[in-house]
Amino acid sequence: MSRDICWKHRHIDRRRLVGASAAAGLGITLFGTAGLRARAAQDEPYRIVLIQGVTGDEFYVSMACGAQAAADELGAELEVQGPERFDATLQAPLLSAVVQSAPDAILIAPNDRAAMIAPIQEAIDAGIAVFTVDTFIDSDIAVANIASDNVEGGRIAAQALAELIGETGKVFVVNTIPGISTTDQRAEGFFEGLADYPDIVDLGQEYSNNDSTQAASIVNARLQSDPDLAGIFGTNLFSAQGAAVAIEQAGLQGEVKVVSFDAGPTQVEQLESGTVDALIAQHPFDIGYMGVQMAVEFLSTDTAPAETEVTTGYSIVTEETIDDPEIARYLYVADCSEIAAAGASPEAEATPAA
Template identity: 45%
Template sequence: MSTRTAALLSALLLLTACGGGGQIGDTGGGGTDAKRLVLIPGVAAEPFYISMECGFREAAKAQGFDVDVQAPAKFDSTLQTPIVTGVLGNKPGAVLIAPTDDKAMAGPIRQLKDAGIKVVEVDTRLADTSIAVSTVSSDNEQGGRLAAQTLAKLVGNKSGSVLVLDTKAGTSTTDARAKGFEDELKKYPNLRYTGRQFTDNEPDQAASKTTGVLAGNPDLIGVFATNLNTGEGAATGLRNAGKTGQVNLIGFDASPKQVEDLKSGVVQALIAQDPAGIGSTGVDLAAKAIQGGAVEREVQTELVALTKDSLQEKYFYKQKC
């Protein structure tokens, strides 16, 4: 037996004797299944979360994990909560979750932690930072600032009013995007801020609120939609009002429909994330946490501004893996 082999064997025996963090394939601390990971996205059938799932599945397969993915039909804490409590029964080694409310989901997710399950937040986060071992997300405030900067470049010296369409109050990511946009917009006195309106993450509400603001603000020059559904709805609202191309629409995310609208001129810019990277990074962090290793508490992935003249296909979201 070589010296290196003997050392490795001694280390493994010591880990077993001490009951250390479970290795993949063994039962983790607290009776959890260290071979199993669960992803709970914010909502089902949305290209951002599908792309995240693709990155999650690929990374988990490469590391030998069994996986499960369960998502609520809507971005709603009352629908996500029973999924979280249902996962408790199987006690996976770790759960990657996009909390649908930064406060309402704290109680259910804390139950995972109390059961010995490692929690990694992906995309969204809880206000209580003591529950998850790590959070992987885009720098959403920076994304909002990038949206304001991009809008300012598009309009140049023209003056006009600007609307922010947001999803639901209490959604950590979109709250941060709106804040970054609002802060950056103050640097451009030619752009008058009309405020933020919430759409309940429903495209039809985003469409109707866009047309409503247009009616009261005929000088509307820009709309910043903070997520995929609000962006698609805002595009519909501008189309219905005959204002496509006249009002600059800055969307967040890069779903197939949004990319199509960007190419056709319905949308003037998209702030694209890297959801597959969020999913794969979440797996890496979960694996380290299960094995008892140190993990970074905050990990941020990149954002880019896409325009018709600067398309980057690697950032286009998927509809299936």
């Protein structure tokens, strides 16, 4: 029996400062207060640096737009940097250079959940408040993590793909790089979700090294070994882009269903052309906005947030829903002016992780 998919979207309240009130009552202090109070007395703006997972990616551009919007509203100074590739060996020295410039806070999307622990600890040891955004590390040393609920997103991707293929057939996952917290969790949630569909054959996953060309090659090879492939889940923008290209080149669009995590301009074009059948759009603007909001709250009060794991939402984008303004506002952009034109602004409630 077919299940009805609950296409839902959740977003945060830009007017609500989620953070330190509960911990303030407990007197929790993570950093020395003298410097913060002196800065407040001088009325100097807090300096916050956002370190993206990779520069130029529309997801991170949208995140930076949200961060800048919050900084403008709260009177903070924001700088945005990022490595040229999603690679911890490039991100770690970038973080070290930022630490030398002594900002008040750093928001970082760690490129590896293990390799970035030590560099982040160095920033904390230097007296800098560190928040992880989008991705996380295998340690609780950061003040807080603001991200999508990626396991749940993976489960929803499984449900969406199951509906598209009639709950039967072979499915395959194109992942990006092992060790990235977000995509690891999306795959985890996807495979958990498949357990509800006994007639779907799980063909596992392969990694594209965050390269759309490599993703296309992987899918081409899979189509050769499994010509009856029914569906593909791409765990991030580049994996899904490559998968869609391979499907189109094979002339199988509409026959092999593709569900893609993320909603960049290329993926939207692929959705509109029929090579991708559904997009799971995160809310990167909200993540960036919330990160700066929480950083300013923390710097102003010097107390730990009440919630250290905060999740924003997601929106399911299909051919039928893409023109809905409540959905379109969450499509990723290459320039912040596109968000302003769409009227995107988080207006609902923050969703703390359980």
